[in-house]
Amino acid sequence: MEKNRRTLLASRPVGMPVAENFRLEEAPLPLPAEGEVLVHVDLISLDPAMRGWMNEGTTYMRGVALGEVMRAFGAGRVLASRHADFAEGDYVSGLTGVQTHACLPGQQLTRLDLSLGPLEWHLGVLGMPGMTAYFGLLERGQPKAGETVFIAGAAGIIGATVGQIAKIKGCRAVGTAGSEEKCRYLVEECGFDGAINYKTENIEARLKALCPKGIDVLYDNVGGDILDIGLAHLARGARVVICGAISQYNEPQMRGPRNYMKIVTARATLTGIIVFDFQERYSEAIAQLSEWLKNGQLRTRTDFVEGIENFYPALMKLYTGTNFGKVVLKI
Amino acid sequence: MEKNRRTLLASRPVGMPVAENFRLEEAPLPLPAEGEVLVHVDLISLDPAMRGWMNEGTTYMRGVALGEVMRAFGAGRVLASRHADFAEGDYVSGLTGVQTHACLPGQQLTRLDLSLGPLEWHLGVLGMPGMTAYFGLLERGQPKAGETVFIAGAAGIIGATVGQIAKIKGCRAVGTAGSEEKCRYLVEECGFDGAINYKTENIEARLKALCPKGIDVLYDNVGGDILDIGLAHLARGARVVICGAISQYNEPQMRGPRNYMKIVTARATLTGIIVFDFQERYSEAIAQLSEWLKNGQLRTRTDFVEGIENFYPALMKLYTGTNFGKVVLKI
Numbered sequence: 001m002e003k004n005r006r007t008l009l010a011s012r013p014v015g016m017p018v019a020e021n022f023r024l025e026e027a028p029l030p031l032p033a034e035g036e037v038l039v040h041v042d043l044i045s046l047d048p049a050m051r052g053w054m055n056e057g058t059t060y061m062r063g064v065a066l067g068e069v070m071r072a073f074g075a076g077r078v079l080a081s082r083h084a085d086f087a088e089g090d091y092v093s094g095l096t097g098v099q100t101h102a103c104l105p106g107q108q109l110t111r112l113d114l115s116l117g118p119l120e121w122h123l124g125v126l127g128m129p130g131m132t133a134y135f136g137l138l139e140r141g142q143p144k145a146g147e148t149v150f151i152a153g154a155a156g157i158i159g160a161t162v163g164q165i166a167k168i169k170g171c172r173a174v175g176t177a178g179s180e181e182k183c184r185y186l187v188e189e190c191g192f193d194g195a196i197n198y199k200t201e202n203i204e205a206r207l208k209a210l211c212p213k214g215i216d217v218l219y220d221n222v223g224g225d226i227l228d229i230g231l232a233h234l235a236r237g238a239r240v241v242i243c244g245a246i247s248q249y250n251e252p253q254m255r256g257p258r259n260y261m262k263i264v265t266a267r268a269t270l271t272g273i274i275v276f277d278f279q280e281r282y283s284e285a286i287a288q289l290s291e292w293l294k295n296g297q298l299r300t301r302t303d304f305v306e307g308i309e310n311f312y313p314a315l316m317k318l319y320t321g322t323n324f325g326k327v328v329l330k331i
Numbered sequence: 332m333e334k335n336r337r338t339l340l341a342s343r344p345v346g347m348p349v350a351e352n353f354r355l356e357e358a359p360l361p362l363p364a365e366g367e368v369l370v371h372v373d374l375i376s377l378d379p380a381m382r383g384w385m386n387e388g389t390t391y392m393r394g395v396a397l398g399e400v401m402r403a404f405g406a407g408r409v410l411a412s413r414h415a416d417f418a419e420g421d422y423v424s425g426l427t428g429v430q431t432h433a434c435l436p437g438q439q440l441t442r443l444d445l446s447l448g449p450l451e452w453h454l455g456v457l458g459m460p461g462m463t464a465y466f467g468l469l470e471r472g473q474p475k476a477g478e479t480v481f482i483a484g485a486a487g488i489i490g491a492t493v494g495q496i497a498k499i500k501g502c503r504a505v506g507t508a509g510s511e512e513k514c515r516y517l518v519e520e521c522g523f524d525g526a527i528n529y530k531t532e533n534i535e536a537r538l539k540a541l542c543p544k545g546i547d548v549l550y551d552n553v554g555g556d557i558l559d560i561g562l563a564h565l566a567r568g569a570r571v572v573i574c575g576a577i578s579q580y581n582e583p584q585m586r587g588p589r590n591y592m593k594i595v596t597a598r599a600t601l602t603g604i605i606v607f608d609f610q611e612r613y614s615e616a617i618a619q620l621s622e623w624l625k626n627g628q629l630r631t632r633t634d635f636v637e638g639i640e641n642f643y644p645a646l647m648k649l650y651t652g653t654n655f656g657k658v659v660l661k662i
Binding site: 228242243245253254255256257258259260261263264265267268269270271272273274277 | 559573574576584585586587588589590591592594595596598599600601602603604605608
């Protein structure tokens, strides 16, 4: 009989996660109770926020308990349903966890429309990262045509989507990435006006050259030095949108933005984006994003890793910057 | 014949200013050109922002040049006027500099109405600090009755005024200060709901006790650890208003707020206050503040230091926290 293969949080990482923080085990297939749905998880999403979930006290969700299945967004097909809204064969997404089979209450699942794009897009550009890019840029960043949008950490799924939406809205888009190949991707495939290789280039000099009128919207996924350099170049009235701080998640202590007084002198504002605040508008964003995907104004890229046993190396792609596009674990 | 005694910036401080950074000299009395006004400076305002003005590149104004009169707000009476709007004997304020006599274009001076309060108030509660408190709290902080306003650095002129306005608006006011005496002053004279001695008390524990529902408006004058503790206790939807960072001005490198991700998870916003942005509304604020002063809802306190030769010790009161109320140098 088929088993559930699941990855547990075995111990809490201190700094960078190590393989031993996770344990893969086999368990009997769960059986759906009344109102529940059994899902075969085809794809598991790897997200920077996972590092926070591994901590005891977390930022906006409780931490994963030791011995509990590691939290993750996933997508797959319904094997059995005891919820009126779902039937066998439906494709769904939700917080499935890092496992091959998940049993979840129907109200925690979202039915997916595969006519909008392949399953992996529903964990990426049409899923939480796409929603985060869309509402973070448009609602929090309030970009106006002709303005300059600077994306710190642009080659991930969120950053690349933010930059492309900025271009669609008539803005200048400039971002940072960690390799020549990623920078080429941003300019040639995503239509960015410029991309800075933060590992090899003088970020400040390139930023000045690429954003001669300063930064109107700073969309930050990374924190640390790049955020500081960005702050130093804010234009008057700029909006700073904090989405993440991937450079800091594995540090023993967060480093704050040293140049935060620039927010004062530039008459800027700093806010953050928590995607769940826009839940009732996801369908609007999905409709708009899939229209842009269909007419070729928006492109997206998935970095597949095969096999649930490769959860740890897939995760580390994020924290070492070796991913290229949205990292998805294929079961 | 009378001379002008003036204090020049002799060298730029590295870290904490030293006496040798300033030089007192005598010069002939300046003569007003057409459109100018000669003022006898009676009072000179000591402001935390002065530390920034001593640097070469400053935050929002050019730095004072070496050998130039140290920049300062001052108030005094007109000795001679070649500007139609001013006459001998008028009381005025402006950027007079640290000197006994200043010659300034009339349009750079403000005529003072001493029926509203004594001259020193026009450098304090009715001057720039009062304007900064008023617009910083009401416009940037947007406090609503019943909310909690936390003031990091509350015993200075700005902080004490912010807390009292918060009380007038029906808010809870809690602040930090550096001595028992200052804490008593905030609670007993200014009507704060609580004051935390940051030098002797467990700030975090006291903050939790005094702000049980979290902080709705964080008005920050200090930066550093206290800002971080405040951020950790933001209520959902909080407004963070950055006014200054006095704990950081004399540090070799600014330290950023480590807990800035709390702004994201609390759905808070961070902005700053630059008082000059509200110039056309100063008269509104002065009218309101003097009404509150007259009916006893607002109190203020001046810390006089006598003699222009005591500019340096007066300045150091600010950076060592030994001032009590608005520091003013009396000529």
